[in-house]
Amino acid sequence: MSQKTIAFFPEAAFGPALNSVGIAQACEKLGHKAVFLSDPGFVEVYEGYGFEAHPVALSEPMEPEAMAKFWEDFINGHIPNFRKAPIDQIDNYVKDCWEAIVDSAKWAQKDLPDVLAKIKPDMICVDNVIMFPAIKQFGVPWVRIISCSENEIPDPIVPPHLSGCRVDDREGMAAYEAKFHEVIKPIHDDYNAFLARCNEEAYPIGEFFEASPTMNLLLYPEPAKYERQNPLDPNRFQYLEGCVREEESFEVPTFKSNNDKPLLYVSFGSLGAGDTDLLKRIISTISRLPYRALVNVGDYMDEYTEIPDNVHIQSWYPQPSVIPQVDAVIHHGGNNSFTECLYFGKAAIIMPYVWDGHDNATRVQETGHGFGFHRYDWTDDELAIALDKCINDPGMQAKMAATSAHMQSRHGPTKAAGILDDILKAAE
Template identity: 75%
Template sequence: MAGKTIAFFPEAAFGPALNSVGIAQAVEKLGHKAVFLSDPGFVGIYEGYGFEAHPVALSEPMEPEAMAKFWQDFINGHIPNFRKAPIDQIDNYVKDCWEAIVDSAKWAEKDLPGILAKLKPDVVCVDNVVLFPAIKRYAKENGKAWVRIISCSENEIEDEAIPPHLSGCGEKDTACHEAFRNRFNEVIKPIHDDFNAFLKECGEPEYPLGTFCEASPHMNLLLYPEPVKFDRAIPLNPVQFQYLEGCVRQDEPYEVPNFETNNDRPLLYVSFGSLGAGDSDLLKRIIDAVGKMPVRALVNVGDYADRYSDLPGNVIIGGWFPQPSVIPQVDAVIHHGGNNSFTECLYFGKPAIIMPYVWDGHDNATRVQETGHGYKLDRYEWTEQDLAAKIVSMLSDAKMQARLKATSEHMQSRHGPTKAAGILDKLAG
């Protein structure tokens, strides 16, 4: 069979982007051509992995550097809101995000039809929380499949029996579920009304309040691992939904450097992602605490290395780490709960302390603790003793280690990118 063209359109964030890279790498191994539709600021990311990428304007056009700064400023401006409970972030961070997301869908409608007509992909994979009508329309008019990739927490696909997306509620805490849903719908209604008006202009049916994207009728790929999936009232039909057990990409190798001290001690990896690195006061506090412990730590500080000085001898900082190559070599991880970090830790069987600040980090932090794969820790309300106790527990808890080992074996035996590529291969015909 001649190779087909499979297009990927991930959200302009490193989590979805790199998950799609993992799938695209596996797709090309089957002889197909993987191409990316990309926010202009992410074109270089995909080209760096050797893929063809086509820019799609998702906002007022600006230089990539300016766009990157815009999102850094956006996140840094919300740092005070990171101290708030998820329900109290709805009318600030969450509302601002949904306004930007809806705006991105409107902007994409300008470029997408022409790009799709030019590329003529056999399958289009979109990883976003909002519908892009041009993709759905292209698939219908050309007899092609479109696939939704859910790279955030599994509860992005709603179910009445599980916590609402972004809530951080416990699985069985139904009072929390109801309170969050009610507040979310109250705050989001004007934005949702605007989105429905846009859908109507595009010839699409309106969505019920709170819904911004639909499940694809062809296939939906969840990056969430089955060992931590929720107990749904209505189980997801495997004909339409498949769990990928994470999508760990191939990345450059990493050699752990020598530390000034504690070279024979357990190794931690600390990362709050490229945007979360702006919270340097928190990272400095963690570095100070870890500096007093019998461990070593690699700490991702993003673009803010110039804010750090007088580091303890058991800590090494960096602006970027090839995370899939680092995590297998460490003993435990402290992260923000982004879905890549969440699934990569499980894939490699590493316990984690999750200090969430926004989005599905709240859901993943709750889930890692209630399934016994690590701990949830408030981002700011902790003492050095709290942190040290949880690190010691992660490294010594035999039950947790056994659970992580079983989850890792399950995930690695299925290998998400290969599974996804096989599904896309069939859809491409």
């Protein structure tokens, strides 16, 4: 088969972006050309991995620095809402996010047709929570990648996306869905009106996307997947068992103390790093425990003036190179962090703040791969006990080893590239 061009269009967030980078790397190993359709603020991210990237405006045009600052301010402005239960975030953070997401689809429709005509891709892989009509209408196979929690594909017995509900909490699931539909209806109506202007059919209340008729790739691993009333057809849905990109190596630094003690990694992602009070509290707790810790503080290095001898901070770590070297992880529940911990067999404590972090915090505990913590309502003793179990509990360690072996034997990026290659071959 001759070289084909595969266009990847991830959401403008590091989780989906880096997931697509992993798949794109594997596709190029098969001889295809991978290019990216990119929010202007992420063009340099893809170029940094050696890929061609074409900007697509997803909002009113602004400088990349201003765009990055916009989302940083958006998240930081919602820090008070991070204390709330998922159902109580619907009419603030979740509502504001969906308004911005719908606006992004409208903006993209202005650029996408011309950009696609220029690139002439043979396939488009879109990783987002909303449909862009131009992708569906371009006339080549399109594949949906789901970097968020698996429950983005709904099912009657699976907790609603973003709800953080347990699988046995049917009352909570119903209450969340009812409130979500009530709050989201004006935004959903506006999106359906946009779809009508693009000659596309309306979506049912609460849905902003559809499954691809060709293939849907779920970042989730099978050991953590949900039981479904309506099982997903493997001809159209495949689990990628995590999708870990190739990243630069990382050498663990020498600490001023505790160099013979277990190593922790703490990260709330690039946006969650703005919650500096919480990170400082975690650092203070760890300073009194028999561990070392690598702490990702994002763009807030200047906020940390007193660093304990057993803690090392940095604005960014090559996470897939760090997690294999640590003993346990504390993170926010982003899907890349969630699956990378499972892939490398490291139990995690998840302190979610928004979006599918709530779902992953519940799921990590339900499946025995770690603990879900309220982001703020925990004591030093509770954190110490959970960390000890993550590192030393034989049952949890056996569970992590089995899940890691399962995921690594399948290697998500290679699996995804093979699936895409087969689709391209069938389309010739």
